[in-house]
Amino acid sequence: MKPAPFEYLAPDSLSAVVEIMSENGDDAKLLAGGQSLIPAMNFRLVQPMLLIDLNKVSELDYVISNENGELRIGAMTRQRRLETDPTIARQAPLIAETMPHVAHPQIRNRGTIGGSLVHADPAAELPVIMVALDGRLLVRSNSGERWISSSSCFQGIFTTDIKPEEVLIEVAIPPMAPRTGWSFVEFARRKGDYALIGVAAVITLDNSGHCIHARLVYLNAGDTPIEAQQAAAVLINEKLSPALYREAAEVADAAIEPTANIHASVPYLRHLSRVLTVRALDQAATRAMQKIQ
């Protein structure tokens, strides 16, 4: 058998999970889709004493949109559902459009939004999307609940602000402002592989077509999702044009720190980043323009 021995519990309520986590803290691991955790256990890189399976906690699997247009997604919502759910497609199309880049259909059938966010792989798409959409994460432990902003959640490779005894229960995404466009582009060697580098862009225009909000967030360009604020600032108050996209891409070059690997050198990754930035900004701006009457 591949994984080291562990005790296994599969409670069917969130309150039971929180209780067990408060008693076992560091020795226990939560099992969501298992698509990152079980490979790590197969390698014995992770050897929990106790595995707490969340798959029977059906109260954590939901997608709802409340009155003020905020989207709330339960931590155990499968990645496959993020891809196909009509509410998500309507309110946060950036999530739905990005999902086909996350691994393969078989993996998205099991993998969850919560697992991907807590795993915090710098090459993962969902953390980048959460930062781009200004999402918030709700965690619960025996001492209560707290919200974590996505800009402060991701602290390093596989490291978040979520404590070992805390359970991620929900992700909340604010309503999209009017005249907002979005885009996610990445370059992967094969569909569904972890990308060499990628970028999410969100742009909001005013009625006259000037940019009033812009966000650029990079994937696999550092230890966490990298938000290039100075690059986005280039666009503010401007009428957008390809020249400005290129300028923003140059400025973003200073914000990212991609590392070389067997498939790509740093100069190549930086080149990719500039090309992808221009494409993402162009698509996001075009979509925002289409919403101006």
Next chain:
Amino acid sequence: MIEPHNVEIKVNGQLYRGNVEPRMLLSDFIRHELDLTGTHVGCEQGVCGACTILFDGQPVRSCIMLAVQADGHEIRTVEDLSSTGPANDLELHPLQDAFWQAHGLQCGFCTPGFLMTLVAFLEQNPQPSEVEIREAISGNLCRCTGYQNIVEAVSIAAQSMFGEDR
């Protein structure tokens, strides 16, 4: 000593009852406990897709699931695709037949994973384009065929299973 857990799993239509240690992978359970060796194990880390089975009708990697997690659920493996014909002979599933016709396999190691991925895919998308087919199999590795004949097999299967003049 870790206590084994009781499980009740519907396997290819039949109920299985038994005990499993929590760390038993679903793929090992299928091969070693159920003796259903049609499910192949390549990488055991979720990458190659050889171990793909249907879990409650959906394709999943059995090497990165635990057997205990299948308790109360239904699994289908490649053994369930073919059926017994009138003369007690083996009748291939139309998809298997299409793989045979199009030469969609060489060594066959990857084939069970492709088949289980694709039966579910064709049910959801009975008339797939080539691009959609290639996307559907993006999570399955084949070191022999170069994929072209597999893509062709899927088109043939779609035609024979859902085509107009079937």
